[in-house]
Amino acid sequence: MRSVPAAVESDRPAQCRPCDGEPRPRTLTICSLDVMAWNLLRPWLGALVDAGYEVHIACSRTEWFEQLAACGYRMHEVRLRRRLNPLVHIAPMWALYRLMRRERFTSVNLHSPVAAAVGRVAAWLARVPLAIYVVHGFYFHDDMPSWNRRCFVALEWLLGRITDRFMFVSDEDRRTALREGIARDAARAVTIYNGVDLEAYPANCSTPQEAAEMRRGLGIPASATVVGVVGRVVREKGYLEFAEMARQVATGRSDVYFLVVGGALPSDRDGIAEEFRRRIEAAGLQERFRFTGFTDRVADYLRVMDIFTLPSYREGFPRSVLEAMSCALPVVTTCIRGCREAVVHGETGLIVPPRDGSALADAVGRLLADPELVRRMGAAGRARAERLYDQRFVQKRFVAVFQNAFAQVNVKTGLPGGRTAGRLLDIAVSGAASIVLAPLLAAIASAIRLTLRASPVFAQPRVGMNGRRFTLYKFRTMTEARDNLGRLLPDEWRLTRLGRFLRATSLDELPQLWNVLKGEMSLVGPRPLLPEYLPRYTALQRRRHEVKPGITGWAQVNGRNSLTWERKFELDVWYVDHQSLRLDARILWLTVWQALRRAGISQPGHATMPEFVGSPAPASCAK
Numbered sequence: 001m002r003s004v005p006a007a008v009e010s011d012r013p014a015q016c017r018p019c020d021g022e023p024r025p026r027t028l029t030i031c032s033l034d035v036m037a038w039n040l041l042r043p044w045l046g047a048l049v050d051a052g053y054e055v056h057i058a059c060s061r062t063e064w065f066e067q068l069a070a071c072g073y074r075m076h077e078v079r080l081r082r083r084l085n086p087l088v089h090i091a092p093m094w095a096l097y098r099l100m101r102r103e104r105f106t107s108v109n110l111h112s113p114v115a116a117a118v119g120r121v122a123a124w125l126a127r128v129p130l131a132i133y134v135v136h137g138f139y140f141h142d143d144m145p146s147w148n149r150r151c152f153v154a155l156e157w158l159l160g161r162i163t164d165r166f167m168f169v170s171d172e173d174r175r176t177a178l179r180e181g182i183a184r185d186a187a188r189a190v191t192i193y194n195g196v197d198l199e200a201y202p203a204n205c206s207t208p209q210e211a212a213e214m215r216r217g218l219g220i221p222a223s224a225t226v227v228g229v230v231g232r233v234v235r236e237k238g239y240l241e242f243a244e245m246a247r248q249v250a251t252g253r254s255d256v257y258f259l260v261v262g263g264a265l266p267s268d269r270d271g272i273a274e275e276f277r278r279r280i281e282a283a284g285l286q287e288r289f290r291f292t293g294f295t296d297r298v299a300d301y302l303r304v305m306d307i308f309t310l311p312s313y314r315e316g317f318p319r320s321v322l323e324a325m326s327c328a329l330p331v332v333t334t335c336i337r338g339c340r341e342a343v344v345h346g347e348t349g350l351i352v353p354p355r356d357g358s359a360l361a362d363a364v365g366r367l368l369a370d371p372e373l374v375r376r377m378g379a380a381g382r383a384r385a386e387r388l389y390d391q392r393f394v395q396k397r398f399v400a401v402f403q404n405a406f407a408q409v410n411v412k413t414g415l416p417g418g419r420t421a422g423r424l425l426d427i428a429v430s431g432a433a434s435i436v437l438a439p440l441l442a443a444i445a446s447a448i449r450l451t452l453r454a455s456p457v458f459a460q461p462r463v464g465m466n467g468r469r470f471t472l473y474k475f476r477t478m479t480e481a482r483d484n485l486g487r488l489l490p491d492e493w494r495l496t497r498l499g500r501f502l503r504a505t506s507l508d509e510l511p512q513l514w515n516v517l518k519g520e521m522s523l524v525g526p527r528p529l530l531p532e533y534l535p536r537y538t539a540l541q542r543r544r545h546e547v548k549p550g551i552t553g554w555a556q557v558n559g560r561n562s563l564t565w566e567r568k569f570e571l572d573v574w575y576v577d578h579q580s581l582r583l584d585a586r587i588l589w590l591t592v593w594q595a596l597r598r599a600g601i602s603q604p605g606h607a608t609m610p611e612f613v614g615s616p617a618p619a620s621c622a623k
Helices: 034-050 065-070 086-103 113-126 146-160 171-180 208-218 239-250 272-282 298-302 319-326 357-368 371-388 391-408 418-436 438-452 497-504 512-518 531-536 541-546 565-578 581-597
Strands: 026-033 054-060 074-077 107-111 130-135 165-168 189-191 225-230 256-261 289-291 307-310 331-334 349-352 457-463 469-475 522-524 550-552
Touching: 026 034, 026 086, 026 113, 034 054, 034 065, 034 107, 034 391, 054 086, 065 074, 086 113, 107 113, 107 391, 113 130, 113 146, 130 171, 130 391, 146 171, 146 418, 165 171, 165 391, 171 189, 208 298, 225 239, 225 298, 225 319, 239 256, 239 272, 239 357, 256 298, 298 319, 307 319, 307 357, 319 331, 319 371, 331 357, 349 357, 357 371, 418 438, 418 512, 418 522, 418 581, 438 469, 438 497, 457 531, 469 512, 512 550, 522 581, 541 565, 550 581
Parallel strands: 026 054, 026 107, 054 074, 107 130, 130 165, 165 189, 225 256, 225 307, 256 289, 307 331, 331 349, 522 550
Antiparallel strands: 457 469
């Protein structure tokens, strides 16, 4: 829907022309659709090419795929989806992983929330040295229910752990990311803003003849005032509020026309496009509405407008607002992230509450009643666009992030391996599991509270890496029953029926996900044991503390509590000497199998394991 020139030979990136023999840094741009690369990213990617980068693009194919290829970009078709169902992203993630492993990119450049999430995980698995995420707006927003918002923030926080650099088109998003911990280092999170080609979107006063011709073509009287909107006809763009505004503004006025630049999606599941038209018809405004459908002539249609509106519910940093400001149009938009940053209320436009058609009508009515205010706000908007949003400035900021990232990281080494990569895996898996399993955790805690009348979580000191003590959390599975002398009864007497089930299925270990997130434990490693066992280890057995303890481990998938202490420690030390991400993945898979089989839950004659009292001395050392 953007106004863009057709591709010609001189527009092709430098990578299409004969190279000078020097190897170029290879970057892969990932976005959901080729239309985004064509309409929004092309100026940025062209600047990367001019800076000496070889640019590839991975996206779903629609009508712009071949045009991008004709411009010289190396295109890779990957069917990325915009849905939240995680299952539909397995195939594109695998395709991206294979592509990255085959092409050995030095960086990935990610756009749009879902594609960026899939792309970052694939890049981490493929060990691409740099993952640079351009945030065009977070999926969570101001009026989202609290629980949903926390889940999306948590997911972004996890993905932030495998992101090297952040670029934001909205400074409010940058501040949000730093406040929520999504981006941890302010030096690696910069605002570049969206940009607009000021020459492609000139001030309306500079093109009166073209505007007059466009009006005649649309059947709009030359003396009419035109209120316009640009965007897909969907609920979140505020089209129902736009219809309500039109109804109120048109009452008693016959000189106001309304221009809709955009069309309905084929998958108009909630019927907003039809509802929008019904409301227009109910107000008797069919003759004063003009619809363009999907178009790449946005700049031309902006010349027809006198007032621009964007009554959206959610935006990143809307380019349509910048384009309208560049065309010297006053902007009426909603008080949401991105919009309230682009528009200065009372100076370049007016800001109203979202989902409020009457407030939108009042603001538009104020402008209709004051032509001088329209002119003044339009001029101020053009000046602001020239000062902050000139595309050339944005291109320089975009390229500078890549140059700084490459200067600070040895891209030949890949992502950190060993413990650092293992820590990333711990955070990603335990964080995601905590979110997905939250209902199950709550149900288990409630059941324990009802049956034991005690705190559902049992805390106990354990020993971790390098002998450091920490507090381990488990679901409570035993009562506090004691004998006449106040001593706890044997484990098998205190273990409840619910506790037996939790232990048999290993569900009692789930609270340790919190220990993993805190960095005290790992998903995989030797099981953490009691502090009093420390002096009882042999020198060889003490080596089990050279790595972080785990929720599961090599001993747990090779017999669990059916093994002797000595055999368990042998397996722990073997794991220390052979630790790898591949082995960890194998152990995690075997753990699921062991839990389903409910094998090795306890030693014969014991509820779990007997106390470790030390290894017997060799016969030659016995006195």
